[in-house]
Amino acid sequence: MEDLLRVGVITSPHGIAGEVKVYPTTDDPMRFKNLKECILKSSREMLNLHVAGVKFQKNLVILKFKEFNNINEVEKYRQAELYVTRENAVKLEEGEYFICDLIGLKVIDEFGKTIGELTDVIQTGANDVYEVTTPERKKYLFPVIKECILNVDLDEGIVTVHIMKGLLDL
Numbered sequence: 621m622e623d624l625l626r627v628g629v630i631t632s633p634h635g636i637a638g639e640v641k642v643y644p645t646t647d648d649p650m651r652f653k654n655l656k657e658c659i660l661k662s663s664r665e666m667l668n669l670h671v672a673g674v675k676f677q678k679n680l681v682i683l684k685f686k687e688f689n690n691i692n693e694v695e696k697y698r699q700a701e702l703y704v705t706r707e708n709a710v711k712l713e714e715g716e717y718f719i720c721d722l723i724g725l726k727v728i729d730e731f732g733k734t735i736g737e738l739t740d741v742i743q744t745g746a747n748d749v750y751e752v753t754t755p756e757r758k759k760y761l762f763p764v765i766k767e768c769i770l771n772v773d774l775d776e777g778i779v780t781v782h783i784m785k786g787l788l789d790l
Contacts, residue, residue: 624659624703625718627651628681633695638688639673642681642702647743651710652681658708662700717772727752727762727779730770735760738779750779 628642644652652674660667673684683702688694712718725738727750739759740751748764762768762781771780 623706624661625706625709625720626701626703627655627658628702630660630694630697630700630702631680632698633691634682636691637684638690638694639675639682639684640688640694640697641677642683643679644681646710648710649676649679649681652683655704656708657704659703659705660697660700661703662697715772717774721774722750722772722779725772725774725777725779727781730780730782735781735783750781752781 670686672686675682736754739753742749750762
Protein backbone atom coordinates (compact mmCIF):
# COMPACT_ATOMS: atom_id res chain seq x y z
CA MET A 621 0.00 0.00 0.00
CA GLU A 622 1.19 3.46 -0.83
CA ASP A 623 1.93 5.77 2.08
CA LEU A 624 0.91 8.90 0.16
CA LEU A 625 -2.44 9.43 -1.54
CA ARG A 626 -2.83 12.01 -4.30
CA VAL A 627 -5.64 14.48 -3.69
CA GLY A 628 -5.00 17.07 -6.39
CA VAL A 629 -2.84 18.71 -9.04
CA ILE A 630 -1.98 22.41 -9.09
CA THR A 631 -3.13 23.91 -12.37
CA SER A 632 -2.06 27.54 -11.96
CA PRO A 633 -1.61 30.43 -9.53
CA HIS A 634 -4.76 32.26 -8.47
CA GLY A 635 -4.39 35.99 -7.94
CA ILE A 636 -1.22 37.61 -6.59
CA ALA A 637 -1.30 36.52 -2.92
CA GLY A 638 0.17 33.02 -3.40
CA GLU A 639 -3.05 31.06 -3.83
CA VAL A 640 -3.19 28.16 -6.30
CA LYS A 641 -5.93 26.53 -8.34
CA VAL A 642 -6.08 22.78 -7.74
CA TYR A 643 -7.79 20.13 -9.84
CA PRO A 644 -9.05 17.61 -7.23
CA THR A 645 -8.25 13.94 -7.86
CA THR A 646 -10.33 12.75 -4.94
CA ASP A 647 -13.93 11.51 -4.97
CA ASP A 648 -15.05 14.31 -2.68
CA PRO A 649 -13.57 17.78 -3.27
CA MET A 650 -15.26 18.93 -0.04
CA ARG A 651 -12.55 16.95 1.80
CA PHE A 652 -10.33 20.01 1.26
CA LYS A 653 -12.44 21.93 3.82
CA ASN A 654 -10.86 19.83 6.58
CA LEU A 655 -7.38 19.60 5.08
CA LYS A 656 -4.76 21.01 7.44
CA GLU A 657 -1.55 19.89 5.73
CA CYS A 658 -0.40 18.20 2.56
CA ILE A 659 2.73 17.37 0.63
CA LEU A 660 3.57 19.16 -2.61
CA LYS A 661 5.55 16.98 -5.00
CA SER A 662 7.11 18.63 -8.03
CA SER A 663 9.78 17.39 -10.41
CA ARG A 664 12.41 19.12 -8.25
CA GLU A 665 11.27 18.81 -4.65
CA MET A 666 8.83 17.69 -2.00
CA LEU A 667 7.46 20.23 0.49
CA ASN A 668 5.28 19.87 3.56
CA LEU A 669 2.65 22.59 3.37
CA HIS A 670 0.04 23.92 5.80
CA VAL A 671 -3.35 24.97 4.46
CA ALA A 672 -4.35 28.49 5.45
CA GLY A 673 -7.49 28.82 3.33
CA VAL A 674 -9.84 26.91 1.02
CA LYS A 675 -12.31 28.20 -1.57
CA PHE A 676 -14.19 26.49 -4.37
CA GLN A 677 -14.54 27.70 -7.96
CA LYS A 678 -16.49 25.56 -10.43
CA ASN A 679 -14.66 22.21 -10.58
CA LEU A 680 -11.48 23.56 -8.93
CA VAL A 681 -10.32 24.16 -5.38
CA ILE A 682 -8.45 27.36 -4.50
CA LEU A 683 -5.85 26.75 -1.78
CA LYS A 684 -3.80 29.21 0.22
CA PHE A 685 -0.73 27.82 1.97
CA LYS A 686 0.95 29.47 4.96
CA GLU A 687 4.31 28.98 3.25
CA PHE A 688 3.54 31.14 0.17
CA ASN A 689 2.63 34.83 0.11
CA ASN A 690 2.85 35.91 -3.53
CA ILE A 691 2.39 34.70 -7.08
CA ASN A 692 6.15 34.48 -7.71
CA GLU A 693 6.54 31.83 -5.01
CA VAL A 694 3.87 29.52 -6.49
CA GLU A 695 4.33 30.09 -10.21
CA LYS A 696 6.93 27.30 -10.49
CA TYR A 697 4.53 24.70 -9.05
CA ARG A 698 2.21 24.39 -12.05
CA GLN A 699 1.36 20.68 -12.53
CA ALA A 700 2.82 19.78 -9.13
CA GLU A 701 0.86 17.09 -7.31
CA LEU A 702 -0.61 17.35 -3.82
CA TYR A 703 -0.60 14.33 -1.52
CA VAL A 704 -1.79 13.45 1.95
CA THR A 705 -0.48 10.78 4.26
CA ARG A 706 -2.77 7.88 5.14
CA GLU A 707 -3.17 9.43 8.61
CA ASN A 708 -4.56 12.61 7.01
CA ALA A 709 -6.70 10.78 4.45
CA VAL A 710 -10.47 10.66 4.72
CA LYS A 711 -11.78 7.77 6.77
CA LEU A 712 -13.32 5.09 4.59
CA GLU A 713 -16.60 3.35 5.27
CA GLU A 714 -16.73 -0.44 5.38
CA GLY A 715 -16.46 -1.78 1.84
CA GLU A 716 -14.71 1.36 0.54
CA TYR A 717 -11.11 1.24 -0.68
CA PHE A 718 -8.51 3.61 -2.05
CA ILE A 719 -8.06 2.91 -5.76
CA CYS A 720 -4.28 2.69 -5.38
CA ASP A 721 -4.80 -0.23 -2.95
CA LEU A 722 -6.92 -2.14 -5.49
CA ILE A 723 -4.70 -1.83 -8.56
CA GLY A 724 -2.59 -4.94 -8.98
CA LEU A 725 -4.79 -7.28 -6.93
CA LYS A 726 -5.29 -10.81 -8.23
CA VAL A 727 -8.88 -11.47 -9.37
CA ILE A 728 -10.37 -14.94 -9.00
CA ASP A 729 -13.84 -16.35 -9.51
CA GLU A 730 -15.89 -17.88 -6.70
CA PHE A 731 -14.41 -21.32 -7.49
CA GLY A 732 -10.80 -20.12 -7.12
CA LYS A 733 -9.99 -19.92 -10.85
CA THR A 734 -7.66 -17.02 -11.64
CA ILE A 735 -9.14 -14.49 -14.06
CA GLY A 736 -6.38 -11.88 -14.07
CA GLU A 737 -5.23 -8.69 -12.40
CA LEU A 738 -7.24 -5.64 -11.44
CA THR A 739 -5.71 -2.95 -13.65
CA ASP A 740 -8.08 0.02 -13.34
CA VAL A 741 -11.10 1.33 -11.49
CA ILE A 742 -13.52 3.26 -13.67
CA GLN A 743 -15.78 5.68 -11.84
CA THR A 744 -19.06 5.90 -13.70
CA GLY A 745 -21.25 7.77 -11.25
CA ALA A 746 -23.75 4.97 -10.65
CA ASN A 747 -21.17 2.45 -9.46
CA ASP A 748 -17.48 1.85 -10.00
CA VAL A 749 -16.32 -0.73 -12.53
CA TYR A 750 -13.22 -2.90 -12.06
CA GLU A 751 -11.14 -3.46 -15.19
CA VAL A 752 -9.47 -6.87 -15.07
CA THR A 753 -6.71 -7.85 -17.48
CA THR A 754 -6.08 -11.54 -18.18
CA PRO A 755 -2.61 -13.02 -18.75
CA GLU A 756 -3.52 -13.00 -22.47
CA ARG A 757 -4.07 -9.20 -22.19
CA LYS A 758 -7.85 -9.43 -22.66
CA LYS A 759 -9.77 -6.89 -20.62
CA TYR A 760 -13.01 -7.53 -18.78
CA LEU A 761 -15.21 -5.12 -16.85
CA PHE A 762 -16.87 -6.07 -13.56
CA PRO A 763 -19.47 -3.73 -12.03
CA VAL A 764 -18.80 -3.08 -8.37
CA ILE A 765 -22.10 -4.40 -7.07
CA LYS A 766 -22.65 -6.98 -4.34
CA GLU A 767 -23.94 -9.57 -6.86
CA CYS A 768 -20.64 -9.41 -8.76
CA ILE A 769 -17.85 -8.46 -6.33
CA LEU A 770 -18.04 -11.06 -3.57
CA ASN A 771 -14.98 -10.16 -1.53
CA VAL A 772 -11.99 -7.81 -1.49
CA ASP A 773 -9.13 -9.04 0.69
CA LEU A 774 -6.35 -6.46 0.75
CA ASP A 775 -4.25 -8.57 3.14
CA GLU A 776 -4.26 -11.54 0.76
CA GLY A 777 -4.23 -9.34 -2.35
CA ILE A 778 -7.28 -11.05 -3.86
CA VAL A 779 -10.63 -9.92 -5.26
CA THR A 780 -13.24 -12.67 -5.54
CA VAL A 781 -15.92 -12.19 -8.18
CA HIS A 782 -19.08 -13.93 -9.33
CA ILE A 783 -19.18 -14.05 -13.12
CA MET A 784 -22.66 -12.92 -13.98
CA LYS A 785 -24.37 -14.52 -17.00
CA GLY A 786 -23.20 -12.84 -20.18
CA LEU A 787 -20.41 -10.91 -18.46
CA LEU A 788 -17.52 -12.76 -20.07
CA ASP A 789 -16.67 -15.79 -22.13
CA LEU A 790 -14.19 -17.62 -19.88
